[in-house]
Amino acid sequence: MLLQWRKPITIALTPESITINSGNKAIHTINVDETATEKSSWSQVLTELESYAATIAANKVKFVISNNYVRYAILPWQTDVFSKNDWQSLAENNLREHYGNIVGNWQVTVAMQGYGKPMIISAIDQLLINRIDTLAKQFNWTVESIEPALMSVTNQYRNKINNTSFMLMTEQQRVLVAEIDKGCLVGFSVTSPLIGQEQNESNKLIKRILKMHSAGSSFIHYFGDQGLQANSDLESAKVIPLAINPEGSAMSIMLAKS
């Protein structure tokens, strides 16, 4: 079949593991040596991928990047801004206000959600993108997309997600709550708990957000480990699982399937 019409191979990168979903029944997962690296460092993950890359056939490839490696922000709509470049500059300034000059080393993208709706900003380390591009050139892959995990999950389950709700994505050492209002993402809350503290931290985060939005929705769409969801003690909220990862199974498998 022509490369143009082939289904892309999905490679999900998380700090714990890499999963390669080539559309076949067998999904290949490579565990990453966690002791060798920090969660926010992607270098070890790409080194592991590089050692395995020769076995991946030349094809279209879609990368799904763990929330551990992505920064998110919301940019309010501004009526007097029209050009894409202006939105891009505003997005970079917005991130610079929060994170400082390190934003210069990041690749920033802006996604529109419709006229008058807030913009979504996401940023990934430029070196990570460059390293993926180098790998792609080296092994003759066509990179179809490099997507943050939030985008893959949202696009996969957008039919199931309530128009006014919250989406909780729990990974090891990274909890992300996205606030959804009238079908649009309007806010993000992120915490980086210690290993084993993810459940407590996600519960605390959700409770805090629910208190802040006492009149709002109490639907929480959950995407993450089974262990974390099973012990959830959120009484006032209805937790709706989007996809539950079986205990002991890698998060990257879920992302590669999404």
Added chain:
Amino acid sequence: MMRSLSLNFSDHKQRKRQQSNLIVLVLFVIIFIALFVDQARIEQEIVDIEESIARAQGRKTVKQAKPSEQDFRKMNIATAVQQKLNFPWHELLAAIEEVKQQTEHISLMAIQPNPAKGEVIIHAEAPELKTMLDFISLLEKQTVLKDVLLINQHRLDDSNDHDLAFTLKMGWVI
């Protein structure tokens, strides 16, 4: 339903290459359609010219419908039948009849003409060897036949009148 998100970090050049592939494909489709339209225009022009010539000559023009696939099939069958009928059947049969009249004791058992190969096979019986040889020499004299060859012969044990059965193969001049 939630809106889909578009936060793609992939290399823009690669996406542009994919877009250029799509543009080339669209261009090919447009060229194909243009050629098809042009062919239809030329056919119409031919019909118009034929009509104008016919009008100038004072003839009535009759629009001919395009032959269908079934018409083509019928035409092929008719051509095959025509070809078979065109073979010189009469000359062949007349030549054999003439030879038969001169050698009355020969009994013709079968005649197998093969127009595709241009040959005829004759199975016959003769009372003796000389009659058979006469029959062969008379066949060779016929203009529609050539290269008469005795393929086989054998003696008949259970027949009183005919002792010899034989098969001849000869060329058929078509």
